[in-house]
Amino acid sequence: MPKPFQFNANDVTVEKRETVFQGFFRMDKLWLTHARFDGREMPTFTRELFVRGDATCVLPYDPERDEVVLLEQFRLGALGRDQSPWLLELVAGMNEDGEAPEEVARREAEEEAGLTFGHLEKVCDYLVSPGGTTELVHLYCGHTSTTDAGGLYGLEHEHEDIRAHVVPADEAIAMIQDGRINNAAAIIAIQWLQLNRERLRREWVAA
Structure with a gap:
């Protein structure tokens, strides 16, 4: 059997693309074709694509x-x-043009939770839902102090209304296990913390 990743972007032909909606978000319609695993060419088909920039999420x-x-x-x-439409999530924000993910992490931590970070450790980059959107998330864990953390935050003009909660790590892990936290960025980051927690406690406390 051939190994994975035999194709790349050069094996896709976009014959036509048009923006069908532009509001708070943007939707494009594409006419395209691409190579198939059996050696043939896929007949032209259409897909709608939710065009959304990259984002950065960080677990303090x-x-x-x-x-x-x-x-x-x-x-x-x-x-x-x-379920309740009020979710428990990470610090997060959209990346502006030319802005490094680490800059987004530090900016959003201040705006959304009143926090500052020492070290930022990369967890991963992942595509949110590549069957229908362009969004890619840069995921981090940030070294912070929770001594004075918690409270109400958010930018009024962006219609943000945020409550920051300080949660024991064991409780956060339990909320993944019982489904109280069910959004991808938080699940990935908290499970990563579960795997790397003892190392971080050694390295970050020593620093």
Whole structure:
């Protein structure tokens, strides 16, 4: 059997592309074709694509107190499901043109939680839902102090209403296990913390 990744972007032909909606978000429609695994060419087909820039998410972690900071806020996409549409999430923001992910992490930590970071450790980059959107998330864990953390934050003109919670690491892990936290960035970051927690407590406390 051939190994994975035999194709690349050169094996895709976009015959036509047009913007079909431009509001708070943008939607494009594409006519395209691409190579197939059996050697043939895929007939031309259409797809709608949610065009969204890259984002940065960061899990604030205090290794001395063994606590994380999680943000509670309303999310429209969770409305209508058998759960509250107020989710517990990470510090997060969209990357502006030319802005490094680390800059976004530090800016959003101040705006959304009143936090500053020492060391930022990369967790991973991941595509949010590549079947329909362009968004890629840069995910980090940030060294912070939770001593004075918690409270209400958010930018009024951006209609943000955020409550920052200080949560013991064990409780955050339990919320992944029982489904109280069910958004991808938080799940990935907290599970990563579970794997790297003892190392971070050694390295970051010593620093």
